[in-house]
Amino acid sequence: MDETLNINDDIKSLKLAVLKDNLKQNWKLDTDLWNEEFPHDFRFEDTYLQLSFVLRDFNIDELKHLISITNLFDVKNYSHDISTLINNYIKSCVDYLNHEIDGKTDEYFQKFNNNNNCFSYEKKIRKSLIKHEINYSLFFYGTLRSLEVRKAVIGESSDHHNTSSGDLFKHKVYKVKNANYPLIKYTNNEVDVVRGLLINNITFEELIKLDRFEGKNYFRQFVKVSVDKINHDAQIYMPSKNMISEEPWNYEDWYKNDMKNFFLNEFDLNGVKEV
DSSP states (O other): OHHHHHTTOOOHHHHHHHHHHHHSOOOOOOOOOOSSEEESSSSSSEEEEEEETTTTTTTTTHHHHHHHHOOOTTTTTOHHHHHHHHHHHHHHHHHHHHHHHTTTHHHHHHHHHHTHHHHHHHHHHHHHHHHHHOOOEEEEEEEESSSSHHHHOOOOOOTTEEEEEEEEETEEEEEEESSSSSEEEEOOOOEEEEEEEEEEEEEEEHHHHHHHHHHHTEEEEEEEEEEEEEEEEEEEEETTOOEEEEOOOOHHHHHHTTTTHHHTTTTTTTOOOOO
């Protein structure tokens, strides 16, 4: 997964993220700008794989799920089996489209049976996806450190979570200009340490709720969080470049003085309100 992929990207962008992550062999692209149709090198340079054709029955949440479990950065959740299925699926799609261009779709279905044609591979991917339960680890440095905010976003049930205090080095938290919530910045300075909550065993359904709450101005990025001097892989919500910061942000002060105003003025399950 591209670490800067915006969590609110549309179907097209999510499909491209799935393909770019998994099609590491036999693919030669002259540019990182992938269009609605892009050339491949399985047979002919002038043959195109239609983006609208692949993964056509997958919704946004399912595509995000695929991106998560085929992300090599996320060693704990990475699924080699599903990544292999995606590779075989795309190769089969390319072969199907080549036959269709040549007017030989009947020949394609004679060549590939119900177990290894592109349509059967799509069913295999979805079946494997349903079985593949993922638990995520997130580090909360801002408003989501508050139990009140977390319950409002993901619900009351949190018994399955494993929560501990941790430190994120070389980062600093600032107040968003004219807002009652913060953003985080990478400083590359060892003296800058962010204290926060590391929460393990977050479900995919909870992750979708968190993504929706964070809105279009934040994206997830992998970091190393220190708990009792042991590093743990986790993700944080990084701000987009267009967000403006003010003075350093203090969680305890916010909890005591500003949380009520945050709930009144900015809290929104469909994306924290912009200033």
